[in-house]
Amino acid sequence: MPTLRLPGLIDPHVHVRDLGQAHKEDWDTATAAALAGGITTILAMPNTQPPIVDAAALARYQAAAQARARCDYGLYLGAGPDNAAALAALAPRAAGLKLYLDATFGDLKMDQLDRLVAHCAHWPAAAPLVAHAEGHNLAAVILAAHLAGRSVHIAHVSRRDEIELIRAAKMKGFAVTCEVCPHHLFLTLAQSGLPPGYSEVRPRLAAQADVDALWANLDVIDCFATDHAPHTRAEKEGAHPPPGYPGLETALALWLTAVHQGRLTLDDVVARMHLNPRRIFGLPEQPDTWIDVDPDLAWTPRGAALFSRAAWTPFEGRPLRGRVTAVTLRGRPAFDGERVLAAPGAGRNVRSSSLESSPQLETGDL
Numbered sequence: 368m369p370t371l372r373l374p375g376l377i378d379p380h381v382h383v384r385d386l387g388q389a390h391k392e393d394w395d396t397a398t399a400a401a402l403a404g405g406i407t408t409i410l411a412m413p414n415t416q417p418p419i420v421d422a423a424a425l426a427r428y429q430a431a432a433q434a435r436a437r438c439d440y441g442l443y444l445g446a447g448p449d450n451a452a453a454l455a456a457l458a459p460r461a462a463g464l465k466l467y468l469d470a471t472f473g474d475l476k477m478d479q480l481d482r483l484v485a486h487c488a489h490w491p492a493a494a495p496l497v498a499h500a501e502g503h504n505l506a507a508v509i510l511a512a513h514l515a516g517r518s519v520h521i522a523h524v525s526r527r528d529e530i531e532l533i534r535a536a537k538m539k540g541f542a543v544t545c546e547v548c549p550h551h552l553f554l555t556l557a558q559s560g561l562p563p564g565y566s567e568v569r570p571r572l573a574a575q576a577d578v579d580a581l582w583a584n585l586d587v588i589d590c591f592a593t594d595h596a597p598h599t600r601a602e603k604e605g606a607h608p609p610p611g612y613p614g615l616e617t618a619l620a621l622w623l624t625a626v627h628q629g630r631l632t633l634d635d636v637v638a639r640m641h642l643n644p645r646r647i648f649g650l651p652e653q654p655d656t657w658i659d660v661d662p663d664l665a666w667t668p669r670g671a672a673l674f675s676r677a678a679w680t681p682f683e684g685r686p687l688r689g690r691v692t693a694v695t696l697r698g699r700p701a702f703d704g705e706r707v708l709a710a711p712g713a714g715r716n717v718r719s720s721s722l723e724s725s726p727q728l729e730t731g732d733l
């Protein structure tokens with residue numbers, strides 16, 4: 368197959384770790400990894416140290432991104448116990464609001480139902496709301512968002528009962544969208560072969576029946592997100608391994624390998640890594656931006672060769688087919704297949720203009 372030219376990919380779920388955990392990753396290394404993976408826009412999660420839960424923190428992280436990002440970006444705000452009313456005014460400057468209803472890395476887990484309801488009520492209906500919500504919490508957030516008359520996007524869906532609940536909600540006309548990560552479609556807990564610390568991720572790797580159900584419900588999956596969540600090897604091998612996998616540099620190749628195997632079409636990938644995230648998150652067009660891909664190039668990921676500071680991958684040594692050979696961002700070479708050419712500072716904030724002037728946000732698509 369000849370070289371393919373695809374639009375710049377969008378990853379709506381990335382953990383960057385600047386400022387307080389830059390030893391894991393910062394804006395420079397995260398966006399270098401994104402470009403090497405064909406991703407030209409990342410939306411960065413707020414479970415940073417310190418977390419992004421108010422105007423002052425948002426401004427500090429925006430400054431860090433503006434100085435160091437090599438690709439385009441947006442920043443989420445984090446829902447806390449007492450910031451629902453204050454965050455609404457910041458919505459035009461944020462990628463969206465992130466609700467942590469289940470335990471994971473960071474301190475943003477929210478337990479009380481009244482807080483969930485308050486965030487659904489205050490956060491503007493046209494601005495994206497993203498939830499980490501597993502099991503019963505998934506039912507809770509779908510209902511709370513629906514009763515508030517707003518949409519919700521479900522992060523990293525991993526289990527059969529969850530994808531089936533999302534299908535049922537969509538069929539009832541609820542404004543719910545969702546994303547699934549490569550590790551939940553290509554790995555199971557029993558068969559990952561990963562040493563204990565390295566298998567830690569939230570949501571946890573699931574059973575083959577869950578993986579099969581995700582593949583069987585592909586039409587319900589709006590986005591493929593990486594949930595790029597870098598931690599160092601020392602941390603993963605330590606006494607309290609934090610959950611999370613780096614993913615920016617392996618995602619597209621995993622999807623392209625599935626295209627080779629006849630499990631996906633290229634259109635499936637472009638819909639879930641460009642068209643749908645652009646629509647769901649109301650992202651501006653990136654003019655003169657594209658990626659060139661050699662769909663036949665065979666390679667194996669090696670942690671040591673990654674741009675990510677994590678320097679390891681749960682897909683180490685897996686034979687893959689398909690690789691990014693060049694990235695062009697706003698008419699300029701940003702990656703040449705080996706080197707990242709876009710400089711720190713080349714990236715733009717997708718919310719640099721207000722939400723009002725962004726493309727119309729659509730909700731409730733089925």
Ligand code: NCD
Nearest residue numbers: 382471472568569596610611
């Ligand atoms: C993420 C992290 O490390 O920030 N970890 C993870 O296992 N996915 C947090 C999250 O997305 O839950």
Ligand code: ZN
Nearest residue numbers: 380412594596
């Ligand atoms: Zn995450």
